[in-house]
Amino acid sequence: MKTSYRTAVHDALRDAFRDDPRVVLMGEDVGRYGGTYAASKGLLAEFGPERVRDTPLSELGFVGIGIGAALNGLRPIVEVMTVNFSLLALDQIVNTAAALRHMSGGQFSVPLVVRMATGAGRQLAAQHSHSLEPWYAHIPGIKVVAPATVEDAYGMLGPALADPDPVVIFEHVQLYNTSADVEALTPTDISRAAVRRSGTDVTLVAYGGSLGKALDAANELSLAGIDCEVIDLRVLRPLDDDTILESVRKTHRAVVIDEAWRTGSFAAEIMARVMEGAFYDLDAPVARVCSAEVPIPYAKHLEQAALPQTEAIVTAVQGLFGEQP
Amino acid sequence: MIEFKMPALGADMDEGTLDEWLVKPGDKVTRGQIVAVVETTKAAVEIECWQEGTVSELIVPVGETVQVGTVLATLAASGEPAEEQPRRRSRPARPAKKPASAPSGPRATRTPPAVPQHRRWVSPAARRLAQSLGVNVDTISGTGPQGSVIISDVEQAADSKTTLTKPRTKPAASDRAAQMRKSIAAAMGRSKREIPHYYLVDEIILDAALSWLIARNAQRSIDERVLPAALLLKAVGVAAQRFGEFNGFWRDDGFQPASGVHVGVGISLRGGGLVAPAIHDVPEKKLGELMDDLSDLVARARSFSLRSSEMSDPTITVTNLGDQGVEAVFGIIYPPQVALVGFGRPTQQVRAIDGGIRIVSAVQATLAADHRASDGHRGALFLSAINELLQEPDLLEK
Numbered sequence: 063m064k065t066s067y068r069t070a071v072h073d074a075l076r077d078a079f080r081d082d083p084r085v086v087l088m089g090e091d092v093g094r095y096g097g098t099y100a101a102s103k104g105l106l107a108e109f110g111p112e113r114v115r116d117t118p119l120s121e122l123g124f125v126g127i128g129i130g131a132a133l134n135g136l137r138p139i140v141e142v143m144t145v146n147f148s149l150l151a152l153d154q155i156v157n158t159a160a161a162l163r164h165m166s167g168g169q170f171s172v173p174l175v176v177r178m179a180t181g182a183g184r185q186l187a188a189q190h191s192h193s194l195e196p197w198y199a200h201i202p203g204i205k206v207v208a209p210a211t212v213e214d215a216y217g218m219l220g221p222a223l224a225d226p227d228p229v230v231i232f233e234h235v236q237l238y239n240t241s242a243d244v245e246a247l248t249p250t251d252i253s254r255a256a257v258r259r260s261g262t263d264v265t266l267v268a269y270g271g272s273l274g275k276a277l278d279a280a281n282e283l284s285l286a287g288i289d290c291e292v293i294d295l296r297v298l299r300p301l302d303d304d305t306i307l308e309s310v311r312k313t314h315r316a317v318v319i320d321e322a323w324r325t326g327s328f329a330a331e332i333m334a335r336v337m338e339g340a341f342y343d344l345d346a347p348v349a350r351v352c353s354a355e356v357p358i359p360y361a362k363h364l365e366q367a368a369l370p371q372t373e374a375i376v377t378a379v380q381g382l383f384g385e386q387p
Numbered sequence: 388m389i390e391f392k393m394p395a396l397g398a399d400m401d402e403g404t405l406d407e408w409l410v411k412p413g414d415k416v417t418r419g420q421i422v423a424v425v426e427t428t429k430a431a432v433e434i435e436c437w438q439e440g441t442v443s444e445l446i447v448p449v450g451e452t453v454q455v456g457t458v459l460a461t462l463a464a465s466g467e468p469a470e471e472q473p474r475r476r477s478r479p480a481r482p483a484k485k486p487a488s489a490p491s492g493p494r495a496t497r498t499p500p501a502v503p504q505h506r507r508w509v510s511p512a513a514r515r516l517a518q519s520l521g522v523n524v525d526t527i528s529g530t531g532p533q534g535s536v537i538i539s540d541v542e543q544a545a546d547s548k549t550t551l552t553k554p555r556t557k558p559a560a561s562d563r564a565a566q567m568r569k570s571i572a573a574a575m576g577r578s579k580r581e582i583p584h585y586y587l588v589d590e591i592i593l594d595a596a597l598s599w600l601i602a603r604n605a606q607r608s609i610d611e612r613v614l615p616a617a618l619l620l621k622a623v624g625v626a627a628q629r630f631g632e633f634n635g636f637w638r639d640d641g642f643q644p645a646s647g648v649h650v651g652v653g654i655s656l657r658g659g660g661l662v663a664p665a666i667h668d669v670p671e672k673k674l675g676e677l678m679d680d681l682s683d684l685v686a687r688a689r690s691f692s693l694r695s696s697e698m699s700d701p702t703i704t705v706t707n708l709g710d711q712g713v714e715a716v717f718g719i720i721y722p723p724q725v726a727l728v729g730f731g732r733p734t735q736q737v738r739a740i741d742g743g744i745r746i747v748s749a750v751q752a753t754l755a756a757d758h759r760a761s762d763g764h765r766g767a768l769f770l771s772a773i774n775e776l777l778q779e780p781d782l783l784e785k
Contacts, residue, residue, distance in 0.1 A: 241608070242608045243608065274609055278612065284682055285681070285682065285685050286710055287657060287689045289686070342514075345512045346531060384529070
């Protein structure tokens with residue numbers, strides 16, 4: 063059955079509502095409008111305004127309400143329209159939600175789920191298009207996940223709601239319209255990275271919106287005789303080092319693809335871990351493909367030029383092979 | 388009694404080494420079943436048997452090198468009672484060709500590494516491997532990024548050390564490379580001696596094909612996506628079906644059209660050399676199938692595991708050197724075929740179209756054809772048919 067990523071997110075929300083009366087949804091336009099990305103269409107009608115709440119345009123306010131609701135026994139899902147806007151709620155997420163368990167000596171937990179869109183490619187310019195999920199991955203006390211497949215778009219919400227601590231889910235805007243043949247949508251996990259294509263010559267590490275580009279590049283490179291293994295990180299915090307290192311020990315080469323900027327990036331973190339954990343297995347320097355260091359442009363050709371593209375990944379991989387193959 | 392013989396897996400093959408039997412006496416064999424693996428200069432090829440029956444006797448033992456046409460095994464046709472002969476003790480096998488005792492091929496001629504200005508660049512993994520194999524990295528040439536010594540360099544160096552002392556059961560990669568060079572030399576030499584080639588070139592504007600492909604792929608999951616290479620193959624296949632004089636063989640002073648269109652795909656191999664195994668029945672295949680076949684074929688060609696029908700069946704060949712950055716390729720026909728279509732690198736070009744100036748993506752398509760089998764007039768029509776098909780890519784989806 064062909065299922066879209068958007069439908070998977072929607073069905074995950076609906077099923078969570080049906081399974082647990084403590085689940086509520088809050089955010090800008092999630093109710094009457096059905097969600098900026100139409101992920102919550104029909105939920106207001108089915109579950110009523112008690113559980114599906116449109117909020118004022120105040121991220122600081124409604125994320126804070128979500129934390130309070132979580133502390134008092136609900137299982138709130140808060141939707142923030144884009145990661146750019148979530149900076150207005152950083153204080154709530156970083157200083158409060160992430161820290162409460164630790165500051166209270168374990169007396170309080172915050173079982174909050176924050177969903178937000180991230181990434182570029184829809185000509186929404188610099189206020190809506192950045193990939194700031196690495197900032198969140200920096201923060202101890204929260205889990206950060208990035209579903210890149212239809213299966214995970216559905217499957218990660220269940221375990222995120224079951225987690226006693228805050229979980230932030232990043233949905234790349236370019237993924238909503240993608241679809242895949244899925245037999246049945248079931249809960250997945252929020253702990254491990256996944257090998258999406260196995261190969262022997264080089265490891266491509268990607269997540270979220272970059273996974274498809276990495277797989278495309280792997281396809282193309284296979285015709286040039288380079289057999290790529292592609293890892294979908296899935297969970298940015300806590301990072302699943304084992305899957306990455308095991309792969310690099312096998313392939314001896316790695317390229318990290320990250321739509322965020324290069325400086326101080328999550329790609330840098332992965333490269334550092336490869337260096338720490340698999341230095342003596344490396345047969346070439348670790349490479350990365352990131353976005354150009356500019357606020358993401360509005361003009362389509364400039365936007366596309368700023369983002370990691372399949373060709374750039376292919377070139378980066380070929381650069382690791384010298385004279386061969 | 389059916390005799391199963393060593394097949395000719397290309398014009399340039401005159402002998403092969405039996406690597407492995409996949410059947411034993413008493414086994415039933417169905418049409419198209421893979422029954423043995425034969426080592427040729429190009430690859431370890433899985434040999435299919437095209438007759439049905441029950442294996443009576445395996446005559447050629449593993450490891451033996453025999454001429455094309457030698458009976459490898461006998462089969463009892465279905466219906467015929469399988470002979471229960473006592474199995475002959477196999478003759479002492481002539482050992483498979485051993486690599487010469489001196490390291491052969493490119494390694495022998497490689498110049499000693501130049502003294503680098505900096506500390507010798509050796510990848511961490513290569514350095515560790517060299518230590519465990521007792522190889523001195525300072526004596527090895529690096530082929531990695533920036534000339535660094537990488538794992539495969541160390542392995543090669545260690546390999547050449549051991550070939551001096553230990554006999555090997557299989558031809559070493561470099562041995563294979565040298566032999567492949569020889570067989571390419573033989574086939575291409577024959578081609579240029581015997582085939583009066585004529586060459587045509589046409590610029591194909593790919594805008595329609597590429598934008599159609601992007602739109603097509605956008606609606607599909609990653610593993611269903613198709614690369615331009617598959618579209619080009621399909622176009623050549625469909626055109627070859629319409630222009631039969633480019634699809635077939637020149638044999639015994641006459642042209643024999645082939646019944647199906649089996650497009651040979653030029654695939655360069657690691658360590659040098661190339662093969663051009665066939666994708667069968669290209670015009671009948673859906674684009675997605677063709678893409679799967681292409682990926683599968685490339686992977687198996689590079690791991691040296693092709694099937695006999697793929698090696699012997701191509702009726703026309705396509706070579707694509709676009710990835711290597713050249714604009715056009717004028718190919719040499721692989722005998723006894725009579726045509727080869729080449730594609731270069733798609734580039735952006737400024738073109739005057741319908742009275743306006745446009746920037747288009749274009750590729751140089753070339754045809755090398757055998758003048759004994761066809762004339763330039765038909766060649767031109769054939770090449771423009773490929774062009775026209777690529778202007779209406781949805782006709783190629785099927």
